[in-house]
Amino acid sequence: MELSQWAIQILSADTLDAKLFCPEFLTDEEPGAPLVFNEPIRPIGMGFNKRTREQKLPPFQSHGKEENRAICLHRFAGHELLAVEIMAHALTAFPTAPKALRRGIAHTLKEEQGHVRMYCERMGAMGLRFGDLPLFKHFWHHVPHLTSPIRYLSLMSLTFEMANLDFAPLYGRSFAAFGDTESAALMGQILQDEIRHVSFGYRWLNKLKEGDKAWDLWVASLPPQLDPKRAKGFVVMEENRRKAGIPDEWIKKIKRA
Secondary structure, eight states: OBHHHHHHHHHHOSSHHHHTOOOSOOBOSOOOSOOOOSSOOOOTTOOEEOOOGGGOOOOGGGTTSHHHHHHHHHHHHHHHHHHHHHHHHHHHHOTTSOHHHHHHHHHHHHHHHHHHHHHHHHHHHTTOOTTSSOEEOGGGGGGGGOOSHHHHIIIIIIIIHHHHHHHHHHHHHHHHHTTOHHHHHHHHHHHHHHHHHHHHHHHHHHHHOTTSOHHHHHHHTSOTTOOGGGGOOSSOOHHHHHHTTOOHHHHHHHHHO
């Protein structure tokens, strides 16, 4: 199956299984013309809701209750499904991007599909099905700004996924503190994958930057309503960024953001 065909199928799918389908063999011989989606088709019960102030994630001190940990996993699964769709959108929107970049996005997309499956399995064991709680548009609000591969990498790899280098271990430690070693192990797996995803984004930003300073290009490529502070959590996990190849100069600036 062609990458573009696979991506269009993901964005047009009205079942979760179809969104998580990945063919064994993918080719990129006919990427086609640019195709932009304003938003994806969603399965029944998984449409976008407007988030209210009351729909914040349960605070860390409440993670002793299994239902609260499950709510967290449901929200994270929602983010992963959004990432699957945005990455599919990048494959349809940027057909002339370097082939190696497109292959890398496709590989990351497959891993994000795996994350959705893992979250679904774990929260299912806790009595919560994906779609039982509201899902939000989040990443899709920024799609009008994603007009180039650099803007895609800046938003997804170097902002939203970089923030997960902090959030994944924070939630993993909290789950472990309340004896939920399975959910903690899941967050550990997510972290390792996200480190690779951030590394991918940083390497490609440097390949595409054409003389610009990488930091300045990243900041300039973010949507107007975002800045580097969105690329971190409550605590900046410096070592996770170093593992992803992020230089200390960036880490210092992110901490100050």
